[in-house]
Amino acid sequence: MRRAVGAPLLVTGLLAGLLAPLVLLAVWSVTRTWRYPALWPQSFGDRAVRVVTDPGSQILSGLVTSAGIAATVAVVSGAVGLAAGRALGLHSFPGKGFVRFALLAPVVVPGITVSLGIQVVFIHYRLADTVPGVVLAHLIPATPYATLVLAAAYTRFDTAFEDQARVLGTSPLRVLVHVTLPALRPALTVAMMLTFLISWNEYVLTLLVGGGSVTTLPLLLFSAIGSGDTALAAALALVVSVPPLLLVGVTARALTGAGASTGSGETLAALGRA
Amino acid sequence: MSAAGPDTEQRAARRAGLRVAVLLAPALLVVVGLFGTGLGLGLLQSLGYQPYLPGWSWTTDAYTGLLDDRAVRASFVLTLRMSVLATAGSAVLALGIAMLVHSTRRGRRLLTAVLQVGLPVPHLVGALAMSLMLSQSGLLSRLAYAAGLTSSPADFPALTQDRFGWAVLAEYLWKETPFVTIVALTALARGVAPLQDVAATLGARPWQRFRHVVLPLVAPAVGAASVVVLAFTFGSYEVPAVLGRPYPAPLAVVAYQRFTDTDLAVRPQAVAIGVVLAVAVTALVAVYLRLLDRLGTAR
DSSP states (O other): OOOOTTHHHHHHHHHHHHHHHHHHHHHHHTEEEOOTTOSSOSEEOSHHHHHHHOTTSHHHHHHHHHHHHHHHHHHHHHHHHHHHHHHHHHOOOTTHHHHHHHHHHHHHSOHHHHHHHHHHHHHHTTOTTSHHHHHHHHHHHHHHHHHHHHHHHHHTOOTHHHHHHHHTTOOHHHHIIIIIHHHHHHHHHHHHHHHHHHHHHOOHHHHHHHTTTSOOHHHHHHHHHHHTOHHHHHHHHHHHHHHHHHHHHHHHHHHHHTTOOOOHHHHHHHGGGO | OGGGHHHHHHHHHHHHHHHHHHHHHHHHIIIIIIIIHHHHHHHHHHTTOOTTOSSOOOOOHHHHHHHHOHHHHHHHHHHHHHHHHHHHHHHHHHHHHHHHHHHOOTTHHHHHHHHHHTTTSOHHHHHHHHHHHHSTTSHHHHHHHHTTSOSSGGGSOOOSSOSSOHHHHHHHHHHHHHHHHHHHHHHHHTTOHHHHHHHHHTTOOHHHHIIIIIHHHHHHHHHHHHHHHHHHHHHOOHHHHHHSOSTTOOHHHHHHHHHTOSOGGGHHHHHHHHHHHHHHHHHHHHHHHHHHHHHHHOO
């Protein structure tokens, strides 16, 4: 077989292209002065890192807000997806095609369209500028993904295990906790990780519905970018990026550790939305 | 007992139906209650309807206003161009990279791992990184200076806040190509190698093997991923807001500008732009899926 001579060069170039932007962010976060045309900072300093890690700063409350909203979205859409995924994965019913279509619509239609339209209702019911309002808005893109991931898992799920437990006199709740949920754990983990990330990374829905009063980390990052303080913006960008990276790493490890058969490709593919 | 047969069967069917309805209810509440309401109310408001306000009337003023507005027409072209370029670019690059990763043994694991690093990172972070790379005082400009190609920041071409939106496109490609690549690799992993060997044994040239063996196998997966890319880039706000110009800006940016305008009269235009976005992206996805379908059948 012919071996491409340029392949190692291409691979190196590709690695550089993928990583250079992130490395550049990391360097900028600890930079004090880095004037044009120097290729390396003139001096380093921990000012930006100290600002973003200062417990008294807005960043910490932004972190708490972001994590709280994302965790709520993950739990709610996980539960909603668990139920709807079961209906789609295990049952056939009239209108199933429509339900699938309706679930795909929020994937295609931009979030800004929907939030501009629904804002008037949110204002009327005093959900605008509130955390619950932002959670509801984030559920729109999150729920379809959770449902589709779990529906795929349910099609591989054998209900005979549930029947066996029930015949032996186990209560429905205990069947759910001890039979169904363990079997679906990998898919549920993936669904919740994914929806957490969708919410964590969301910017424009939070801006529109939160109206600037709900300050998640992406909103703080946007204003830091606008402020022109590059070191601070870069440090904040790292604060926004590290939790998702850790989450994906830990989830991937947990899934392989459990010997789960969830396709890691599928999982990662779904991350495209986040 | 036998007489009760059909009756219990019917009752069982009704119970199963009820069960499905209960299981689906929360998801439908989100998809219909929130998404459907938002979409429907957006359409109605763009036509003059004002819930909770007396004295509204039906009108197409918002749409005629948009049609007469040169800025909006420019935005539409810009949005379409950017989205199509990002989708096509990421698909082509992803196919190339997937073939490269698939055929290299050394560095394959490393490359696959690195491809995944950018996936969970927010687009906003990517946008900041791209401005640090591509602006006139960015890393590339400094490298050009070091190479003796330029002697000041102004000599370096404006890639951020430029008319074309090079940095916006670069961010989309940087973020979306790895995503499409991973999807393509997953499809390739489902045993394209034996098929390729068979094709090679039968005398197929590399291009023929690619066109008739690899492409039909990965096309559905790459196509599905590209739909996500297309839809996302069409409605994206934060990337062009950071890296692009305020004028002409993509539709999502213009929608937000009009929505927050102090002149309340242009607000219906914001909602109308939202509707235009939704209609255009749906049409675009439909056209794209049809093209893909043809690619799959024309072997």
